[in-house]
Amino acid sequence: MRRNLWIGAVLVGLNAAVAALTLVWLPYGPTEMSGGRLSPPSWAHPAGTDRLGRDYLTQVMIGARIAMTVGIGAALLGGLIGTTLGVLAAFARRGLDDALAATLDILIAFPTLLLAMLVVAASDGASLWTAILAIGLAMSAIIARLVRILTKRVLAQDYITAARCSGLGWGKITIAHILPNILPTVMVAVALQFGLAVIAEASLSYLGLGTPPPNASWGQLLQQAQSTVFRAPMGVIAPGLALISLVLGINFLADGLRDLMDADEEIQP
Amino acid sequence: MSLLQVQDLTVSAGARELVHGVSFDLRPGERLGLVGESGSGKSLTAMAIVGLLAPGLTAGGSVLLDGQQMIGRPDRDLVRLRGAVASVVFQDPRSALDPLMRLGDQLAAPIRRRAVREGRALSSAQLRAEQIRWLDRVAIPEPDRILRAWPHEVSGGQRQRIAIAMALACGPRLLIADEPTTALDVSSQAEVLDLLGGLVRDEGLSLLFISHDLPVVARICDRVVVMRQGRAVEEGPTARVFTDPQDPYSQGLVAAARRLQSALENPA
Numbered sequence: 001m002r003r004n005l006w007i008g009a010v011l012v013g014l015n016a017a018v019a020a021l022t023l024v025w026l027p028y029g030p031t032e033m034s035g036g037r038l039s040p041p042s043w044a045h046p047a048g049t050d051r052l053g054r055d056y057l058t059q060v061m062i063g064a065r066i067a068m069t070v071g072i073g074a075a076l077l078g079g080l081i082g083t084t085l086g087v088l089a090a091f092a093r094r095g096l097d098d099a100l101a102a103t104l105d106i107l108i109a110f111p112t113l114l115l116a117m118l119v120v121a122a123s124d125g126a127s128l129w130t131a132i133l134a135i136g137l138a139m140s141a142i143i144a145r146l147v148r149i150l151t152k153r154v155l156a157q158d159y160i161t162a163a164r165c166s167g168l169g170w171g172k173i174t175i176a177h178i179l180p181n182i183l184p185t186v187m188v189a190v191a192l193q194f195g196l197a198v199i200a201e202a203s204l205s206y207l208g209l210g211t212p213p214p215n216a217s218w219g220q221l222l223q224q225a226q227s228t229v230f231r232a233p234m235g236v237i238a239p240g241l242a243l244i245s246l247v248l249g250i251n252f253l254a255d256g257l258r259d260l261m262d263a264d265e266e267i268q269p
Numbered sequence: 270m271s272l273l274q275v276q277d278l279t280v281s282a283g284a285r286e287l288v289h290g291v292s293f294d295l296r297p298g299e300r301l302g303l304v305g306e307s308g309s310g311k312s313l314t315a316m317a318i319v320g321l322l323a324p325g326l327t328a329g330g331s332v333l334l335d336g337q338q339m340i341g342r343p344d345r346d347l348v349r350l351r352g353a354v355a356s357v358v359f360q361d362p363r364s365a366l367d368p369l370m371r372l373g374d375q376l377a378a379p380i381r382r383r384a385v386r387e388g389r390a391l392s393s394a395q396l397r398a399e400q401i402r403w404l405d406r407v408a409i410p411e412p413d414r415i416l417r418a419w420p421h422e423v424s425g426g427q428r429q430r431i432a433i434a435m436a437l438a439c440g441p442r443l444l445i446a447d448e449p450t451t452a453l454d455v456s457s458q459a460e461v462l463d464l465l466g467g468l469v470r471d472e473g474l475s476l477l478f479i480s481h482d483l484p485v486v487a488r489i490c491d492r493v494v495v496m497r498q499g500r501a502v503e504e505g506p507t508a509r510v511f512t513d514p515q516d517p518y519s520q521g522l523v524a525a526a527r528r529l530q531s532a533l534e535n536p537a
Contacts, residue, residue: 094325158359159367159375162432165319166379166439167352167386170344176378180369 005256011249015242019065028055030062030215038232047238051228056221060238063218066128066211067198067246073132074197078139079190083182085140086147087174090155101148107141112200116209126204128211135200139193146189150182184261191254195247202243218243270336272297272443272475273318277330278340280313280322280499288313288499290330297442300469300476302490302507304483304522310499311479315445318477319355320347335442352379353386356436358429358465360448365432366420372431373416376400379439386440403434408464426457430464437468443475450485462489483526487511495519 028034033053034045041048047056089100116134120126123133154160154177163173202219204210210217216224218239225235273295280288288310295301303311317328320339332339335354339347356379359365366375380399384391391399404412407430420428429449436444446465450458466489469476480486486493486507493510495503495518503516514520 157364157367158361159365159432161316161321162357162359162365162436163378164348165321165351165355165357165445166436166441167348167350167382168378169348177367177370181367 002256002260004252004259008249008251008253008256011245012253015064015246015249016068018061019068022061022065026058026061028058030054030058032058038228038235040232041234048232048234050224050232050235056234056238059216059221060218060242062215063221063239064242064246066205066215066217067201067243069128070131070135070201070210070217071194071198071246071250073128074135074139074201075190075194077132077136078143078193078197079186081136081140082143083147083179083186085144087151087178089144089148090151091170097148101145104141104145104148107138108145110138112138113203113207113209116200116204120209126209126212128215131201131204131210134204134209135197138200139190139197142193143186143189147182147186150185151178154178154181188254188258188261191250191257195250195254198243198247198250271295271333272335273477274333275314275318275331276333278314278317278332279329280310280317280326281329282326286499287326288317291494291496291499291501293494293501293504295443295475295477297475298473299492300466300478300490302486302493303477303479303496304481304486304493305496306481308498309496311496312447314496315357315447315477315479319351319357319445320344321357352382352439352441354441355443355445356439356441357445357447358433358436358449360451362425362428362432362452366428368420370420371416372418372420372423373400375420376403376416376431376435376438379435383438383440399438403438404431406437406468407431407434408460409434424457426453426461429453429457429461433461433465433468437472437474441474443477444469445477445479447479448481449478451480451482458485465489483511483522484530495522 035049039049119130119134205217205219206223221239271294277290305311401412497518503519514523
């Protein structure tokens with residue numbers, strides 16, 4: 001029954017471990033031309049080399065770090081902004097709440113890629129931070145909409161009215177009652193968004209809107225290997241598999257978390 | 270002087286008026302029942318008194334709670350007035366407690382707030398003694414187990430008693446009970462009712478008791494206000510209203526309750 005959780009934890013854990021490892025050790029330097037051009041997999045280069053003779057495994061490992069950084073960064077940013085906005089909208093007066101809800105709906109309808117281009121255009125150029133900012137902002141709209149509804153549901157409970165009547169202010173009610181009650185659901189939603197953020201980052205860098213070289217992300221690797229896919233298929237297979245393993249792992253983890261919480265909820269009437 | 274003075278209270282949702290000018294007052298130590306069918310505006314009246322109407326509802330008229338005007342004041346001012354003067358107990362024991370907080374922590378919150386308000390330091394031993402005292406006052410056995418338990422681990426009757434303990438622990442002078450026993454089974458209903466009556470008497474509180482159930486109101490209240498479609502149709506001492514109702518609607522209510530009573534006592 002907890003199989004999802006385990007598979008997810010192992011896949012995500014593996015990616016996280018590789019990402020952490022790149023901080024202290026890499027098989028080759030990221031720009032080091034260590035082998036022949038487009039050489040096939042060998043003991044020295046398990047995933048072969050690219051057209052400049054750089055080691056693919058090294059690049060895929062660095063890609064794991066970038067994917068994890070953007071995923072976690074965007075999830076934190078989106079989770080924080082989204083939760084804050086959602087709670088505020090739920091508390092706001094009717095008119096302001098409607099305005100916020102409409103803004104969120106527009107933001108959600110706005111494609112993440114377009115938003116990313118706007119962020120890139122507004123800043124000095126594409127970087128890790130523009131990717132995190134763009135994806136985090138897009139994510140915050142989805143989280144905010146969910147949090148608004150969840151908060152309203154908690155606010156309708158009698159214990160909130162009773163707490164208010166006994167003289168508890170909104171700030172304390174939010175911290176003591178609302179956040180703990182919405183957190184489990186928000187966590188599952190953020191975990192699911194984490195997976196989408198990794199894909200969004202790959203799409204952005206595929207289009208050249210992500211992290212600039214030489215710290216290539218998976219999307220960029222895929223884009224670079226595209227023209228040589230038949231001569232050196234590992235250039236597409238390696239980052240592709242890495243991307244699938246992380247996104248699948250995150251989704252399994254989120255599913256597992258949700259099952260865990262549903263099981264908990266069954267105990268509580 | 271009255272603890273609560275309601276003058277021409279109206280509650281409206283946009284252009285639609287739901288409560289049309291209700292007036293009554295409540296003296297310290299008095300127990301007043303608000304009786305009426307669902308939709309008669311009795312709960313709205315009660316929530317308007319403490320300034321806790323749902324969003325989209327507005328109150329008009331005048332409500333003086335302990336000399337303070339409650340209508341038209343910003344929520345920030347009301348937070349300080351609530352708790353010290355009035356607190357509420359609701360109908361549904363399932364939503365009366367936060368499902369993700371241990372019962373002990375929930376009960377501790379109003380005890381702490383009262384201590385802060387009265388400028389008392391509260392050691393953890395004192396807090397624990399207070400918690401146990403309140404559990405004892407609402408007749409809950411095994412305080413050690415209950416304080417560590419989660420809301421889903423105790424029965425509906427026990428949850429409602431804890432909600433009552435929490436409402437009283439913040440030291441109000443008026444307790445508003447909105448159908449507090451309706452969701453309970455008949456035997457816990459009688460127990461909780463007697464408990465509530467006893468506590469209110471011991472603490473010298475005023476009680477505003479909202480119910481559609483005449484026998485329940487007769488058991489606990491000195492005086493009743495009968496409400497129908499947002500209007501107070503009759504007001505008087507409980508015994509008089511139940512033996513000699515003046516308004517046709519009250520007469521109907523009393524007659525219906527009597528028919529039910531006799532049907533239960535003399536089954537055909």
